């Protein structure tokens with residue numbers, strides 16, 4: 252299945268940031284755009300992005316494997332990434348992780364049976380003042396978490 | 411007397427719509443860019459003001475910004491680039507995020523002034539992957555600035571042109587290292603390059619490139635408005651200006667505080683509400699995990715500037731102050747930091763790739779109750795063997811916490827090894843452990 256016209260238009264906007272002879276520069280954002288549309292990056296999706304940018308598939312694959320926020324396996328509809336690094340740890344990110352694990356019945360790198368949630372452990376997100384925190388699907392940051400606040404956030408998500 | 415903040419880089423703080431162009435203009439924004447460009451002020455004059463200001467790179471290394479600018483080749487037949495490093499991912503660092511989400515136009519103006527000075531035609535601001543919403547705020551600010559004629563072609567009708575774009579990272583701490591960041595802009599894995607050549611001669615797409623941190627560029631419009639001397643005078647010797655301290659961990663009010671360089675540690679801690687829950691201070695990492703941890707006794711009388719923290723036995727780094735109270739288990743804290751450096755090593759150099767893994771496994775073994783006394787010397791040896799033998803400074807950064815945690819909190823490590831449990835969690839005070 253190929254990328255939507257909307258995604259391709261977004262990739263074009265990224266390409267415009269770079270000199271025309273450096274199409275590879277747009278590969279990170281192109282992979283992000285593709286992942287946002289498809290939920291994760293299959294080999295085929297990565298190859299399609301590479302084709303579109305006219306770069307070797309291996310160059311796109313290398314990038315997709317190097318950076319932590321790309322998903323090379325299917326994930327749930329909502330991927331929750333909790334930062335457990337030092338500043339978050341000092342503000343008890345462990346309590347948030349325990350709460351999520353109990354509530355969802357999964358551990359890190361697991362997906363609920365209904366395919367709704369995946370749990371991930373993250374490194375510092377550069378928002379340590381708001382610890383403990385997580386983001387959902389790489390985009391929505393939620394800070395100053397408590398177990399009660401986590402419950403509210405999860406209840407507010409579409410089915 | 412309690413200290414107050416001095417808002418240079420966070421100038422729009424407290425305004426109703428801090429990120430908007432309207433707010434920034436109301437505060438005198440873009441006036442300096444317009445003045446310098448339309449009056450055709452000479453690059454050498456601008457650089458000498460920056461030198462006079464004492465501004466040192468706020469990304470962690472503290473290299474004098476004016477000197478760095480003077481390394482850019484004046485004449486070059488082709489495009490020169492300007493890069494801003496907003497990739498902050500060093501645990502405890504979150505100041506640049508507040509600049510791009512609350513005061514993006516001052517960064518844009520600072521970069522445009524740098525571009526004018528250095529003859530850069532195109533700029534990129536590389537933004538940390540996890541802060542998507544803030545990336546979008548910055549993109550919106552770029553659009554506003556383009557429409558208002560502060561970015562783009564033939565600015566103010568003078569023939570000066572500068573295009574600036576935002577680039578979004580996707581989760582790799584190492585891309586904060588300037589040459590890894592350049593590789594990443596080019597659409598590659600973020601693996602640091604050998605230096606030399608330095609970015610000033612071989613940067614983005616192989617072209618001369620100036621790389622500075624977000625806070626460094628954002629200081630520039632203020633320096634242009636008030637003069638280098640005034641900026642220097644906000645701070646102390648060798649540490650001009652203000653600094654944003656990101657304060658996290660065990661304080662009542664974590665957050666960013668922009669203060670004059672040279673403020674005392676005690677005053678800064680008080681600004682953040684002091685240690686939370688009325689507890690005792692145990693330790694502080696003053697500049698982010700790549701700077702040495704200090705026990706309370708060593709930092710309590712220190713001043714927060716380059717020389718002050720170096721005298722105290724650590725360094726200013728990026729001003730990322732991580733505060734730990736008496737309940738903190740230093741062994742477990744070190745385990746988390748070691749995991750971070752192991753996980754984020756790009757794997758190019760053997761001492762870093764193998765060493766960070768080794769450090770993490772040994773510390774984990776201690777936390778799992780399987781530690782041996784010899785492990786402490788082993789950790790010190792492995793750390794010393796990484797330092798200075800790698801392409802980039804991540805190797806040194808990984809060694810620093812291990813060396814400093816063991817140096818200052820050795821009894822806690824020994825207790826953990828002997829008992830297989832945390833001394834802090836057992837409620838044993840350091841004084842009760844044989845220090846002899």
Ligand SMILES: Cc1cc2nc3c(=O)[nH]c(=O)nc-3n(C[C@H](O)[C@H](O)[C@H](O)COP(=O)(O)O)c2cc1C
Pocket residue numbers: 466467468469470471472473475478495496497498499500583584585586587588589621622623624626627802803804807
């Ligand atoms: C592992 C590593 C991570 C770094 N991360 C950052 C970062 O997140 N932000 C930053 O500005 N500089 C970072 N630096 C420093 C940059 O390499 C570079 O010195 C800096 O961006 C230059 O800007 P400045 O002179 O204005 O500080 C890092 C360096 C290393 C070795």
Ligand code: SF4
Pocket residue numbers: 584601602754755756757758759760762763800801802803804805
């Ligand atoms: S020191 Fe580590 S992170 Fe830096 S280039 Fe070498 S392997 Fe990569």
Ligand code: FES
Pocket residue numbers: 334335336337338339340374375376377378379382501502503
């Ligand atoms: S340590 Fe969690 S966001 Fe920085």
